Amino acid sequence: MADIPAAGRVPDATRRSSRQVWRTVLGAAIALAIVATAPLYLGTYMTNVLTRALFLAALALTVDLIWGYTGILTFGQSAFFGIGAYACALVFTHWGFGAGWAIGALVIGIAVAMVTAWLTGLLSFYHGASPLYSSIVTLALPIVLTQVIFSGGRFTGSSSGLSGFPTYYWKIDTWFWIAGVFLVVAATFAWLFVRSDYGRILIAIRENEDRCAYLGIPVSRIKTALFAVCAGIAAISGFGYAAFSNVVAPELAGFQLGTESLIWVALGGRGTLIGPILGAIGIDATSSYLSGNLPFLWNFIVGVTFVAVIILLPNGIASLITGAWRRYRTRGAGGGDQPRDSGIRLTAAPSVRAAAAAGRSASPPIRIDGLTCRYGSLTVLDGIDVEGKQGQLLSIVGPNGAGKTTLMRCISNGTERTGGTVTVAGTEIGRSSPQKIVGLGVGRSFQNTSLFDSLTVGDCLRLARYRIDGARPFYRSETVALPEPALEILAATGLDQRLGVETRYLSHGMKRGLELAMVLATEPRVLLLDEPTAGLTKPERTAIGHVLTRLAEEYGLCIFLIEHDLDFVREISNRIVVLHQGKLLLDGTVEEVVSSELVKAVYAGQDLEATV
Amino acid sequence: MSGVTNQSAGEARLQVAGLSSGYGPVTVVRDVSFSIAPGEILVILGKNGMGKSTLLKTIMGFIRAKSGSVRLDGSEIANRAPHLNAREALAYTPQEYAIFQDLTVEENLRLGVTEDRLLGARMGEVEAAFPVIAKRFKQRAGTLSGGEQKMLLLSRSLVSRPKIMLIDEISEGLQPSMVNRMAQVLRSTSAEKGVAILLVEQNLPFALSVADRYAILKIGEIVEQGDVAHADTAATLERHLRI
């Protein structure tokens, strides 16, 4: 475990991380103090209004986690709120009332909500589902639930709901404190959660879900889990809301409330937690307050503000304040593109793979038999047979449209191919999803460098290690353990000095370097690289070429490389495969391919039949 | 026509000067300059990934020029919307997805003219150049063979009565006989109608049979320009483009 010496000072990451926790605790304490004292100077009416708003703010908090952070546009969070509310009302109305019943009802509410959310997640978060489809399902959810409530007759109170059931007739201040403490606790955990290693994964999913899958992150499972947890929190707030207001109605589970919660989040500022909370409290409290005086005008103002904010301030009203704050803070500090203290140290990961690979050398790292890929009547790949050996750098060349990228896709995603088999280190990939194939030891880089814009270099690297090292919620680790070749690339490109820089500020060459380092961080046996040098300068190309050669020779990786620059290919590879119109035209050494008349003809765009 | 800027060095139909462009922070085309006179054909040669297609897209207005100018008959058109360039007689033929597969041949041709009624009067040219296209009028374009699709592409450009044609690798995947036919049509179009043609090619024999001049693009920059007829051409090309 050797620490990589950084040129700058090594930040005291431990102190930094605990400072973060203390700061959060301090914030929570201040919030609790406000909650504790608020009823003293607010009138009974305002306290009443705000208690409702606090429960709704917790709902908004969950919408922000799902939509603001993870990017799933959900119309259905109200359904879980409604489940919690109805669990309370149904149990208290029909079965009994008391501490035991209350706890039982709460547990039932949470359980039903979480199971519903889990089932919804299974239905809508499969790999390859369009973001629209999950939105459709979340839209259907509250509509279905409302109808279920309607059809419940006397049991659910149908359209008029249930009211007057026994509940705790505590003082209004007590209810306010309960709601306030609940919200502060939920918000504090959410705050720590989104800043933890796990929280970074949510943002990564929002920014580039597909890329996450190709780093071996189980996107569908994470989304489903998040959805279930948020459903549980929403159910608790619904439960509190019902117990406090002593009325439930189908509207609490309805699609309108679901959409309204989106408005609170959008206005307050998605992805900020505080913004949505203030948005919910502000809008709900003001509308209760104004509904007596100017009911229609108020809704109109909300509508106009909402549309204006969506168009002009996509990050919500909070962005005006945070933007100004950030400008103030970075003035003189040089902005986000400067290397900044990241609080992350790189360490060397124990080289598991070398040992594993040595023991398994019996089966080749990768073997492709009769691979075929068709889109409708168009055959893109036709009966490709290739075997990749350990330590071999195999370049795939061919004119545009030859099927090179499709070949990479068929290796890295089991659902892409039409026929044939792909075997990675003795395991047939079947119809596996990309993240499973990453688990088998296939790493893939992409043609375009669409990284995770708002994550830092360090975050991206940790993300790539999720499959191997996991991620802890509520905790921000200070080190990232990387395999040696990844560390070398970071050092060679100077990225190890820029761990705190957001990737959007990186140069194109650095992005390519980071991309490669991330793929290597997943400890692949087989590396699929799609034009890793596109758009790079000559020295950068040479550097990458050097690294690739070493990866094959010293670390025994099997590398598939798509490359247009034949000079480059000739310099670094020890085997070349030529694809043409979906068929494997030639598979041989560099000399064989370069001297082949056939290949010259293909590249000159001549008709094949004429030359063969 | 605005701007009576008749250059002294022969009137250029298309003049590109110091043009740079790319995607986001990446510069793909760097400081490219050339000009094409009416009735002249210039071919841009270079390997894959050198910025040839990006250059055409920048001239057409699909990709923002970071710097430099593009002039059509002396007036600046850099960064003008593609549809305005198309209406002012720039006919662009992309390399991929260049025809509407699900539309009929007729509909594809109608999209080449600004008003449907113009098509009838101009069909004669299509019939003369590619009789087979006129015969397949009602057929879905996606059912045409590869070669026929390329003919449709050129036909669509012809009916638009262009001043400039920007053509991206039209010869790719074609039989030699078809390539010769394309070359004939391009030569006669430029000679008879005074169209300036900018070709992007990887097929050397075709490029040399059709073009008056060539330019070699390497990593976004023009590294060599010359007359195809010049004695050094073969040697220069061999040096830059050998596999």
Next chain:
Amino acid sequence: MAILLLDILTTASMLFIVAAGLMIILGVMKLINFAHGAFLTVGGYAAHVVTAHGFSPWLTIPAAAAFGFVLGVVVERVVVRPLYSRPLDAILATWGLGIIIAQVIVFAFGREVQFAQSPISGTVDLFGTGYSSWRLILIAVAVVLGLLLTALLYLTRFGLNARAVIMNENLARGLGIDSIRVRAMTFGLGAALACAAGALITPLLSVDPNMGLPWLVNSFMLVLVSGIAIPGLALASLVLGGAQVLVSTFVSPIIGGITIVVLAAVILRIKPQGLSRG
């Protein structure tokens, strides 16, 4: 039995008419217009205003369409155009627009239920029972609308341009088509269709500021299931509308109310591209 069949046909016709505007906008602009429900409401009120001023009830439909077109063009310019690159935000912005429209209607007409006169009232004697004549007319309207939209898309230059933009926007622009203008016209057309649909269904319903809302989600589901094509929409309306009628008749009207939503979610899980593709 015959009545059940008629119910299915008329329900499918109404769904087709109501969803057509949403589909045109989604097809050409790749944009989900959540103000669609509000546009339907606007059409209903347009019908109310026309008949309340003593004009012929037949005028309600062209009046609603004209008003809707103007409204649509304005909305496209102000709200929709800045959001083309953010499709999920466009859903929210158009939803917000729906709130605004509903409030403006409340300002102008109040919250109470209004009525619009029907061009044709009464029933026709069919198979021994009276059947609403307006419902029967809607079948004809749906057929004519389907034919007109098909003609517009396949026989006119606007339709050709719109289809070119749908298939490959960049290629269309490269051929001189002003895709921004095509989008504006399309949104105007979609809004006009929605308002006309609102006017067409008001004789069967009352007019209130939220009358369009229940139709929004069903239309949205139908359009997605249709695979964005006119025959697909007709098929989706028949299948899902038919299922709704059957479930409402034989099981329960309340479950009938969620038939379309649930079936659509299931169909889209199995065939994400909808009925008319692959």
